[in-house]
Amino acid sequence: MYISANEWFSRPPVAPSGPAALAVPGGSLAHFYSRLLAADTPDALKSEAGSFLDGQIAATAGLPCDLPETPQELEVWMHAGAQRTTAAYGRYLEERHAGVPRRYFSNRAHALYFLRAVAPTKLVDGAWLYGLLKHWRNPRFADLLRTYVEELGDGAADKNHVVIYRALMTRYGLDSLDKLDDGLYTQGVIQLALACTAEDYLPEVIGFNLGYEQLPLHLLITAYELNELGLDPYYFTLHVTVDNPDAGHARRAVQAVLDNLPRLDDADDFWRRVRQGYQLSNAGVGSTDVISGFDIEQQVVRIFSHKSAAGHGAHSDYCRVAGRNINDWLARKEDVPEFLAALQKAGWIKRGAPVEESRFWSLLQGARAEMFGVFSPYELQLIHDWIRGEASQDGRPFTEADGGADTARRPSFRVAARLAATRGVSAFDAGSAADTEDLLDADLQALTQQLARLDAAGQGRLLVQAMAPSQHWTPAGLQATRLFMRRMGSF
Ligand SMILES: [Fe+2]
Structure with a gap:
């Protein structure tokens, strides 16, 4: 009910290309994702990554493609797309100012679910x-x-x-990605597969970049509603x-296509493969699919089903609901929906009322919560919003006491950050470049020591290695990025 399909940016519909549709090395996208991240791109994985990409290219080949017929029309196409997006966003803002509810996120748990699913x-x-x-060294890149x-x-x-x-994930307790649907790894695996096969899939890399770096409507709405x-x-x-069409990544993506079109070889075939790569950027589960797929009831049942294995046997015998003790209820995952219904019938959970009225909630949260620590902050928010029902639209965090009627108007993140700043509380600070140079980190020390021993070519190879997707965010990776930029001069 929060999605208006006709307001979607001009991207073609998303292909439901999950593990069921395609062969995945090892049978699991999540597992292949971990292997690709952990590897230093050995040849064995390169060939598996290539086969995976071929499968995804075949799966997305039949999807509608909104690219123009020739690369020379790309700039006009890009501006037209950006205008459609900003016009659609303008309409969205008008609707919202006129009192229409949020289009994407029904409550805080819904937004956190999204942030976790796209992680x-x-x-x-x-x-x-x-x-x-x-x-x-290739100036075309x-x-x-x-x-x-x-x-x-x-x-x-x-x-x-x-x-x-x-x-962001740490801040909102979303760190653990256990039990995510395997299909949610499709885009990540494609991106990691392209990372280790650039020599064989150069046009596809350039086409993927073209698709991925255009500004989509969902990005604007997501930012607004978060x-x-x-x-x-x-x-x-x-x-x-950064994705803006004037000087940002969208503009650079178009320029990269034009700069890399072969002059001595078959440019038409290159362009055909750029289009294949562009289609890859639409593979898997898209952002709006993730958002519209949220079902809070289903998620709560899922959480309890996963906990049932650990919780079974951990409760004392005198604790009974609807004539059965808790250990008995938790013995079979299939009984979870019935257990939740029984908790409501017995008055332990009062749906549609403030959580403070639910005895069950006081076991999870509060000064003497007996089940403190059993559920993650994300899971608590889900249970909290599920209990509150309609009222959860106000976005109240589970840690906050019910403030009564005035919670309907909550300060936005930016307003809250400004208020906090005036009280001298600073927002999250990931640290500047200079800060990270002083960090205690084994790889950072190793990078410094190894660079001192290597010749210029070896230093270049080491910096590139440290800037891999699995490492560039670490102190050593960040340091390598700064050194790389300094040494290569042109950046
Ligand atoms: Fe980015």
Whole structure:
């Protein structure tokens, strides 16, 4: 009910290309994602990554493609797309000012669910361009490499996109990505697969970058609604500015296509493959699919089902609901929906009322909560919003006491940050470039020592290695990024 499909940016519909549709090395996208991240791109993985990409290319080939017929029309196409997006966003803002409810996030738990579900993609932000880094001497890659180092924040922790997203997850207790649907790893795996196969998939890398760096409507709305719910929108607002069509990544992505079109070889075939790469940027589960797929009831059942294994046997016998003791209720995952219904019937949970009226909530949260620490902050927010029902639209964090009627108007994230600043409380600070140089870190020390021993070519290789998707966000990776930029001069 929060999605208006006709307001979607001009991207074609998303393909439901999950593990069920395609062969994945090892059978699990999440597992392949971890292997790609952990590896130093050995040849064995390169070939698996190539096969995976071929499968995804075949799966997305039949999707509608909104690219123009020729690369020469790309600039006009880009501006037309950006105008459609800003016009649609203008209409969205008008609706909202006229009192229409949020389009994406029904409550705080819904927004946190989204931030967690897209994490596998966001945590490898920029990875698709990594394979070009060792070819930095090719002037045709200048725009693409500029984009990559900007994803890495030019080596500053507070500008590195992955550092920012990791901080966002820590801040809201979303750190554990256990039990995410495997299909949510599709985009992340594609990006990591492109990172280690750039030599074989150069046109696709350039096409993927073209698709991924255009400004979509969902980015604007997401940032607006996160802020409204009191959640930090910085990761998303940052992308609104860096992806702009004038001088940002969107513009650079178009220029990269034009700069890399072959002059001595078949430009038509290159362009055909750029289009394939562009289609890859639409594979997997898209942002709006994730948002509209949220079902709070289902999520609460899921949480309790996962806890039932650990909770079964951990309760004393005298604790009974509807004639059965808790250990008995938790013995079978299938009984969880019935257990939740029984808790409501017995008055332990009062849906649609302040959480303080639910005896069950006082077991989870509060001064003498007997189940303190059993649920993560994210899970508590889900249970909290599920109990409160309609009232949860106000975005109240589970840690806050019910303030009564005036909670309907909550301060946005930015207003709250300004108020906190006036009280001398600073917002999260990931640290500047200078801060990270002093950090105690084994890799940072190793980087310094190894650079001192190597010749210029070896130093270049080491810096490139330290700027890989798995490492660039660490102190050593950030330091390597700064050194790389200094040594290569042109950045
Ligand atoms: Fe980014």
